[in-house]
Amino acid sequence: AQKVTQAQTEISVVEKEDVTLDCVYETRDTTYYLFWYKQPPSGELVFLIRRNSFDEQNEISGRYSWNFQKSTSSFNFTITASQVVDSAVYFCALSGGNQGGKLIFGQGTELSVKP
Amino acid sequence: GAVVSQHPSWVICKSGTSVKIECRSLDFQATTMFWYRQFPKQSLMLMATSNEGSKATYEQGVEKDKFLINHASLTLSTLTVTSAHPEDSSFYICSARDQTGTYEQYFGPGTRLTVT
Numbered sequence: 001a002q003k004v005t006q007a008q009t010e011i012s013v014v015e016k017e018d019v020t021l022d023c024v025y026e027t028r029d030t031t032y033y034l035f036w037y038k039q040p041p042s043g044e045l046v047f048l049i050r051r052n053s054f055d056e057q058n059e060i061s062g063r064y065s066w067n068f069q070k071s072t073s074s075f076n077f078t079i080t081a082s083q084v085v086d087s088a089v090y091f092c093a094l095s096g097g098n099q100g101g102k103l104i105f106g107q108g109t110e111l112s113v114k115p
Numbered sequence: 116g117a118v119v120s121q122h123p124s125w126v127i128c129k130s131g132t133s134v135k136i137e138c139r140s141l142d143f144q145a146t147t148m149f150w151y152r153q154f155p156k157q158s159l160m161l162m163a164t165s166n167e168g169s170k171a172t173y174e175q176g177v178e179k180d181k182f183l184i185n186h187a188s189l190t191l192s193t194l195t196v197t198s199a200h201p202e203d204s205s206f207y208i209c210s211a212r213d214q215t216g217t218y219e220q221y222f223g224p225g226t227r228l229t230v231t
Contacts, residue, residue: 037222042224043206043208043224043225043227044222044224044225045159045208045222045225047221047222050219091158091159095220100147100164101147101149101164101212101220102149102161102164103149103159103161103210103220104161105158105159105160106158107157107158108157108158
């Protein structure tokens, strides 16, 4: 069975703080993809990153960075110097190699960045 | 970038009526589209996989006779909520997977359904 767990339901930080959103996944597939999406209050999902299971390199994109560790089945997301505009719900998702592209989403983490 | 549209963006209907939601891939062809449902403060749950030219595959617990899916062309999938009830009120989001076979999925903006 495939599963994605985001243990942090809500996080509140003050602007300019760094924040890490945790994501732990379970899958028996050897080939799989991991994703992070941002969902602002408007509801539209914003794609942030996709990582395949064979690429464990960490990635940095501006203030965003991702740490993928297969040994702990984790794919954590860090926002550096958070801003109010980062306030949203963030979802981690998994797509297994044999699942035809279906995405399994975590429960989501609601991030609130206060000025 | 690839764009997926949904229509309508929001709809209010009376209990017992049916509502059709359209999902279109605007600049690419999608043999596969997915329909998700999201209740307030909850995650997205996959309802069904829509395959062009064939029957949709429904997830466990989703009533196929209530949520009719038609994927008649490579750019259009429709979800019809039949005999809607207040408990069907939700945010419905579609995604489309491009034909290149990558795991790239593009999401529509969602449709907010309210059944009164």
